[in-house]
Amino acid sequence: MSFKPLDPDFNNKIRESFSRQGFMGFIGAELTGIRPGYCEIQIPYKRELSQQHGYFHAGVIGTLADNSGGYAAFTLMPADSSILTVEYKLNLIAPGDGELLISRAQVIKPGRTLTICRPEVFVVKNGAQTLCATALMTLMALHEKPDRPGEGSR
Amino acid sequence: MSFKPLDPDFNNKIRESFSRQGFMGFIGAELTGIRPGYCEIQIPYKRELSQQHGYFHAGVIGTLADNSGGYAAFTLMPADSSILTVEYKLNLIAPGDGELLISRAQVIKPGRTLTICRPEVFVVKNGAQTLCATALMTLMALHEKPDRPGEGSR
Amino acid sequence: MSFKPLDPDFNNKIRESFSRQGFMGFIGAELTGIRPGYCEIQIPYKRELSQQHGYFHAGVIGTLADNSGGYAAFTLMPADSSILTVEYKLNLIAPGDGELLISRAQVIKPGRTLTICRPEVFVVKNGAQTLCATALMTLMALHEKPDRPGEGSR
Amino acid sequence: MSFKPLDPDFNNKIRESFSRQGFMGFIGAELTGIRPGYCEIQIPYKRELSQQHGYFHAGVIGTLADNSGGYAAFTLMPADSSILTVEYKLNLIAPGDGELLISRAQVIKPGRTLTICRPEVFVVKNGAQTLCATALMTLMALHEKPDRPGEGSR
Numbered sequence: 001m002s003f004k005p006l007d008p009d010f011n012n013k014i015r016e017s018f019s020r021q022g023f024m025g026f027i028g029a030e031l032t033g034i035r036p037g038y039c040e041i042q043i044p045y046k047r048e049l050s051q052q053h054g055y056f057h058a059g060v061i062g063t064l065a066d067n068s069g070g071y072a073a074f075t076l077m078p079a080d081s082s083i084l085t086v087e088y089k090l091n092l093i094a095p096g097d098g099e100l101l102i103s104r105a106q107v108i109k110p111g112r113t114l115t116i117c118r119p120e121v122f123v124v125k126n127g128a129q130t131l132c133a134t135a136l137m138t139l140m141a142l143h144e145k146p147d148r149p150g151e152g153s154r
Numbered sequence: 155m156s157f158k159p160l161d162p163d164f165n166n167k168i169r170e171s172f173s174r175q176g177f178m179g180f181i182g183a184e185l186t187g188i189r190p191g192y193c194e195i196q197i198p199y200k201r202e203l204s205q206q207h208g209y210f211h212a213g214v215i216g217t218l219a220d221n222s223g224g225y226a227a228f229t230l231m232p233a234d235s236s237i238l239t240v241e242y243k244l245n246l247i248a249p250g251d252g253e254l255l256i257s258r259a260q261v262i263k264p265g266r267t268l269t270i271c272r273p274e275v276f277v278v279k280n281g282a283q284t285l286c287a288t289a290l291m292t293l294m295a296l297h298e299k300p301d302r303p304g305e306g307s308r
Numbered sequence: 309m310s311f312k313p314l315d316p317d318f319n320n321k322i323r324e325s326f327s328r329q330g331f332m333g334f335i336g337a338e339l340t341g342i343r344p345g346y347c348e349i350q351i352p353y354k355r356e357l358s359q360q361h362g363y364f365h366a367g368v369i370g371t372l373a374d375n376s377g378g379y380a381a382f383t384l385m386p387a388d389s390s391i392l393t394v395e396y397k398l399n400l401i402a403p404g405d406g407e408l409l410i411s412r413a414q415v416i417k418p419g420r421t422l423t424i425c426r427p428e429v430f431v432v433k434n435g436a437q438t439l440c441a442t443a444l445m446t447l448m449a450l451h452e453k454p455d456r457p458g459e460g461s462r
Numbered sequence: 463m464s465f466k467p468l469d470p471d472f473n474n475k476i477r478e479s480f481s482r483q484g485f486m487g488f489i490g491a492e493l494t495g496i497r498p499g500y501c502e503i504q505i506p507y508k509r510e511l512s513q514q515h516g517y518f519h520a521g522v523i524g525t526l527a528d529n530s531g532g533y534a535a536f537t538l539m540p541a542d543s544s545i546l547t548v549e550y551k552l553n554l555i556a557p558g559d560g561e562l563l564i565s566r567a568q569v570i571k572p573g574r575t576l577t578i579c580r581p582e583v584f585v586v587k588n589g590a591q592t593l594c595a596t597a598l599m600t601l602m603a604l605h606e607k608p609d610r611p612g613e614g615s616r
Contacts, residue, residue, distance in 0.1 A: 017206045018206075020206040021204065021205050021206050021211060022201050022202050022203065022204040022205075022211075023202065023203050023204060023205065023211035023213055023214060025202075026202035026203070047176050048176050048177065048179075048180035049176065049177050049180070050175065050176035050177060051175050051176075051177065052171045052172075052174040052175050052301060052302075057175060057176075057177035057217070058217075058220050058221075058224075058239050059177055059213065059214075059216060059217025059218075059220055059221060060177060060213075060217075062213060062216040062217065062220060063211070063212075063213025063214075063216065063217065064213075066212050066213055066216060067212075067213060070212075084246070085212050085246050086245070086246065086394070086422060086446060087243065087244060087245040087246065087395065087446055088243070088244060089241065089242070089243035089244075089397055089551040089598055090241060090242060090243075090244075091240070091241040091571075091578050091598060091600065092238070092239050092240065092241065093570075093571045093578060094571075108555075108593075108596060109553075109555045109556075109593065113421070113448070114394060114448070116553050116555060116596070118596075131570075131571065134570060134578070134580075134598065135598075136551055136553060136596065136597075136598045138394060138395055138446065138553065140421070140422070147206060148206075240548070240576060240600060241549065241600055243397040243444055243551055245417075245424050245444060245446065247416070247417045247424060248417075262401075262439075262442060263399075263401045263402075263439065267575070267602070268548060268602070270399050270401060270442070272442075285416075285417070288416060288424070288426075288444065289444075290397055290399060290442065290443075290444045292399065292548060292549055292600065294575075294576070325514045326514075328514040329512065329513050329514050329519060330509050330510050330511065330512035330513075330519075331510065331511050331512060331513065331519035331521055331522060333510075334510035334511070355484050356484050356485065356487075356488035357484065357485050357488070358483065358484035358485060359483050359484075359485065360479045360480075360482040360483050360609060360610075365483060365484075365485035365525070366525075366528050366529075366532075366547050367485055367521065367522075367524065367525025367526075367528055367529060368485060368521075368525075370521060370524040370525065370528060371519070371520075371521025371522075371524065371525065372521075374520050374521055374524060375520075375521060378520075392554070393520050393554050394553070394554065395551065395552060395553040395554065396551070396552060397549065397550070397551035397552075398549060398550060398551075398552075399548070399549040400546070400547050400548065400549065455514060456514075
């Protein structure tokens with residue numbers, strides 16, 4: 001699918017929004033890909049992100065799925081809007097056993113109010129990627145409420 | 155509902171498992187309540203847990219929902235089993251605007267293989283609690299695979 | 309929870325809408341309870357509603373959950389709006405083995421645009437009720453688009 | 463993805479199981495495609511399947527999604543097993559406005575106990591297909607409990 005962004009500056013808008021998320025910096029997440037209707041986020045393994053068996057914690061996997069889905073949808077929204085996660089459903093498919101986590105989210109259906117995305121999370125071990133989780137999520141655009149207060153509504 | 159745990163030592167087992175989750179210590183989560191079929195986890199606000207508007211990040215909210223649901227189900231599982239999150243669905247209902255996040259998860263339907271839980275996440279602001287997210291999740295018991303390698307199977 | 313309906317005529321509006329759903333009559337469903345934020349629908353067993361083992365088909369269980377959730381949300385919406393199911397998640401908990409299916413849906417969080425509901429489906433066998441399925445769903449109000457064309461917008 | 467069925471007779475097993483579902487005959491559903499990890503079901507429009515505006519009822523859409531997902535998973539299960547829908551989540555994306563509904567379900571991740579599927583429902587109007595709903599679902603194999611009593615366990 002090919003999508004046409006409503007905000008020509010979507011790339012900067014999203015990189016700037018991402019950089020304001022304290023949690024992304026804290027867990028070491030990096031925004032590694034943005035294009036209309038798509039977002040990719042990566043996070044290298046560290047012990048602080050583990051569950052009880054030493055693998056990536058499901059909370060980290062869910063966080064990447066949620067955040068990549070949100071920004072994938074946000075690429076298609078107008079400049080003066082902000083975005084809200086309405087809900088998501090996540091199936092955990094394989095243990096988060098590896099040195100890197102990559103979440104790739106694709107918009108399935110954009111809409112003025114609601115957008116549907118499909119994030120997929122892969123775990124990389126010795127260079128091989130395994131599908132670790134798949135999600136289905138609903139996002140909402142809040143119109144005339146720019147993501148960065150004081151901007152966008154100019 | 156009243157549930158009878160299969161493992162009389164469930165409380166210690168869960169506290170010990172929780173303490174091995176590097177991610178819980180890293181984000182500052184505390185296990186504040188366990189009883190058969192129930193688990194409560196809290197996390198005080200810090201800037202490192204924020205999204206772009208300074209509220210608790212949805213990833214943190216999802217992490218607490220997932221983890222409290224997992225341990226609620228684990229209270230009812232036998233000593234020699236470990237637990238796996240199959241999937242969950244989370245509706246975000248109000249912004250995570252407050253000084254404390256509390257997740258309370260209740261088992262709705264226990265089962266030998268699958269258990270269904272309902273985690274609810276509240277945000278506390280100036281002492282008042284607001285429902286911030288509600289989830290519905292499916293957990294699976296892995297029998298004869300104790301959570302702590304070398305133990306449980308004794 | 310107690311809710312205040314925006315449309316004082318919500319009861320008639322919903323009964324009339326339900327009666328226009330060809331599928332409800334076809335499967336023999338009856339609207340057995342409406343109050344603000346709540347809806348109950350029942351359906352007696354017949355062979356035509358069965359899956360391969362003779363129980364109520366999961367499709368019938370899902371249909372009742374969806375429809376009761378939709379009308380529970382619709383009780384709280386204004387007269388000139390119609391309603392759309394955004395999404396739902398359904399956990400099937402016990403086989404639909406019995407003579408009657410009852411779905412009861414409760415609004416958890418009403419909103420101007422989105423409303424969150426929790427439908428629960430019970431199966432009745434020899435008079436005893438068993439929880440058969442539980443759901444979590446998101447509904448959207450379409451404002452200034454009345455459910456019944458030509459009415460509501462008067 | 464290419465999958466290898468454990469039961470060489472999976473095609474007949476599924477057609478026979480489908481024919482025993484009273485609900486499929488009642489609503490006029492036809493099994494139009496089976497291969498390993500995949501199932502397609504169609505249903506022509508009739509007034510008895512409508513919601514209040516005359517379109518296909520969401521309950522019918524959900525029924526097709528659920529049933530196609532179940533049989534897609536069942537293609538990969540051994541002869542002596544039966545299948546259970548654990549849960550599914552369905553996003554309704556476009557109104558069911560058309561003369562035919564087609565559900566196509568694909569296995570994403572097969573497993574000995576749990577299988578994950580992705581059903582997609584299309585509505586056909588004047589020959590053009592529109593994505594009407596997308597789902598994500600979890601199925602469970604019940605081993606040594608054949609779908610057809612008295613058979614499979616031979």
